[in-house]
Amino acid sequence: MPRQIPYIIGNEACERFSFYGMRNILVPFLISSILLGYLPQGPDREGAAKDIFHTFVIGVYFFPLLGGWLSDRFFGKYNTVLWFSLIYCAGHACLALFEGNANGFYTGLFLIALGSGGIKPLVVSFCGDQFDQSNKDKAKLVFDGFYWIINFGSFFASLFAPLLLRNYGPAVAFGVPGVLMLIATFIFWLGRHKYVNVPPSKADPHxxxxxxxxxxxxxxxxxxxxxxxxxxxxxxxxxxxxxxxxxxxxxxxxxxxxxxxxxxxxxxxxxxxxxxxxxxxxxxxxxxxxxxxPDIAVDGVRGVLRILIVFALVTPFWSLFDQKASTWIIQGNAMTVPHDQWWWPSWLVKEAAQMQALNPLLVMLLIPFNNLVLYPALRRMGMQVTALKRMGWGIAISGVSWIVAGLLQLWIDGGAQVSLAWQSLPYLLLTFGEVLVSATALEFAYSQAPHAMKGVIMAFWYLTSTFGSLWVLLTNAGVRNDGFKAFIGQTGLSEPAFLMFFFAGFAFVAALAFAAYARTYPMQDNYRVA
Structure with a gap:
């Protein structure tokens, strides 16, 4: 195992706490903030908060294109990550300092989107660069460990950031993630003399x-x-x-x-x-x-174009997944926190936003369960658990999670007092789908990308989240149309319930299309030669 891996993993743990700490309180903060004071409390303000959140997510997953290009073409991965990390820190400072100033706060969101997005495609591929053909068998363990540590940071951020917002206000709630991002940058810098640095491919005619x-x-x-x-x-x-x-x-x-x-x-x-x-x-x-x-360059481009089709078919998954930090929080706010039950940790879980901590906690449990129990059992049964099969099933299972969320919404719409604990079931299903899609895709994207294009292909992978949030914004825009509102009314469903079933169907259609394309996809092996 390369000795420099702990620096990358440690950096990622702190950075993920930083990112998810601010991301997971963004919608609750905006709903109650004076930044949206021009809107009345209720669906209009909730809809505006969702729009701002998903616009921010679009930026986070768009800027990997810029980071990947600068890294591959000019500065290399290490330098690009370091400089974008400093921009990232500046964004957190703006959120903490300008909680009541729209220009300052939205500037902070832009800087975080730029910094987080700029480093996003590079840390994973930089981690992959530390391996070659002699130890590539360790890479899968590290990619899984990498995804596990992401969720380790996310778990504590999701659990404690809403409590910081509730008890100490937005300045502290946004300031603490900023401190963690500064620590992440320092840890990454400490390993500078140990990394394998693949030089950028400047002015490549091919x-x-x-x-x-x-x-x-x-x-x-x-x-x-x-x-x-x-x-x-x-x-x-x-x-x-x-x-x-x-x-x-x-x-x-x-x-x-x-x-x-x-x-x-x-x-x-x-x-x-x-x-x-x-x-x-x-x-x-x-x-x-x-x-x-040369033929190798032409074949490499054809390989990238095939990968982009796989990526396009994954975008519906992200439209479902990222709404756990917007639509599901809003649904949770309409549910009852079961403080009167002996099994509910009332001393810790006080807000619907904290339910997001279930996602990273379940990821940390499901990754070892899948690798040590589920996949070996399936292989003993004669089933080949390929990366593409895992991803296809993950998209379908995420659709099932939204069916369950829709049923909960029908229960709420019927006037019942629904316990927040019921949200655990859709979180479990969505997280299982996420592990099958996202953890697998880290390995898939790196192994399939040609050597000269790894940074850019990872940027295209993260761009799938941009289009996932685009589908959400388009849907939100559609439901403001009077004709579409009338159509929803004819179904007898509330708007939230209708949209939950709509996104579930969207995922099922995508899963079928993904399965059809996966049958013809030719797998590649593009790990670096020692």
Whole structure:
């Protein structure tokens, strides 16, 4: 086992406490904060808090694109992580200092999104860089341990941050995670002389984008240019979306562009169109890059495009998972904390937001259970537990968790006093799905990425969470439409219950599509040679 691994793991534990400490109290803080004082208490303020939360999540998982590019192209992983960590610390300071100032607080959220997102794709791949072919069998243990320590930090953050907010106010509740982020940066810096530093691939003529550009530009006699046409169509649609948003923003009468589609939604949709149409077009003409670029580079790009399809099919999972810190907290606030029951830890668990601590606690239990009990048992039964099978089942199980949450919501809507303890069941199911999807994907994404593109492919993996929150924002925008509200009313369900069953169905459709694609996916082995 590489001796430098403890520095990376220790940094990750403190950073995750820092991130989840502020993230898991963001919605409760906003609902009660003067920052949203212009809205009345109730569904409007809760909806605005959810929008701010998921916009923040979109930023956190968008900026890995920037961090991955700077690392792979210019600074290397170590330097990029160190400098973005300092930006991250500055963001926490803003939250603690400007709890009642909208400009200062939202600047802090932006800096945390930039810093956290910038390092997010790099710490995992930097950890992978410490292994080679001689000890790659240890990598799976470390990736699982890496995910375990993430949840170790998240558990204590989820448990104690709501109590800090309740008892000491937002300055302390946001300040303590900032101190932990400073400690995380220091621990990472301490290991600077022990790390294996893979240098950045500067000005690579055979990079992913260069190969794609060649494939789309090359002309072949007697062959059409359907791929180029598709790519240009995507560019045109993306530009048109941004132009329509800009016209709407300056007051132009653009009736067919939704009022609720702000810049974040529009920019994410435009990015999705660019990736989808550009990747589709390049895949049709990729062989035209052979000769101009070596076969290994062209095959590497084809491998990345296949991985992006896997990633796209995972995005619905994140739309369900990230709402445990928004929709499920709001549901929990409408439930009864069972302080009168002898088995309920009333001395510790006082807020619905603290139920999120169940997620990391269950992860820490389920990862060793899966590795030591479940997977060996399935293998003895003759079942091959591949990474893609685990991920597909994880998406489906997350859908089941939202069916249970929807049933609880129906119970609440019926006027019953529902115990908060019942939320343990959907948390258990969602967490089991998360372990199958997210812990597996860390190993999958690193092993499948070509050597020169590991930072960027990890950034694309984290971008799946951006699109997961995009689906939430689009849904929230949709339910503000009078026609859609009328449709929900015709179902006889409340809006929260309808949306819970909707997202469950979304996950089931995604799981079926994932299973169909996984049958044809060719697995790769891209660990570094010693």
């Amino acid at each position: 990079s992913f984008l260069n190969v794609v550009r060649t494939a789309l530009r090359e002309r072949r006699p007697g062959q059409g240019n359907a791929g180029t046409t598709i790519a240009w169509t995507g560019i045109s649609v993306a530009v048109a979306m941004l132009a329509l948003w800009a016209l709407k923003a300056v007051g132009a009468p653009v009736a067919f562009w939704p009022e609720s589609f702000g810049f974040v939604i529009t920019a994410c949709l435009a990015l999705g169109v660019l990736i989808a149409f550009g990747g589709w077009g390049a895949s049709l003409q990729l062989d035209r890059a052979r000769g101009v670029h």
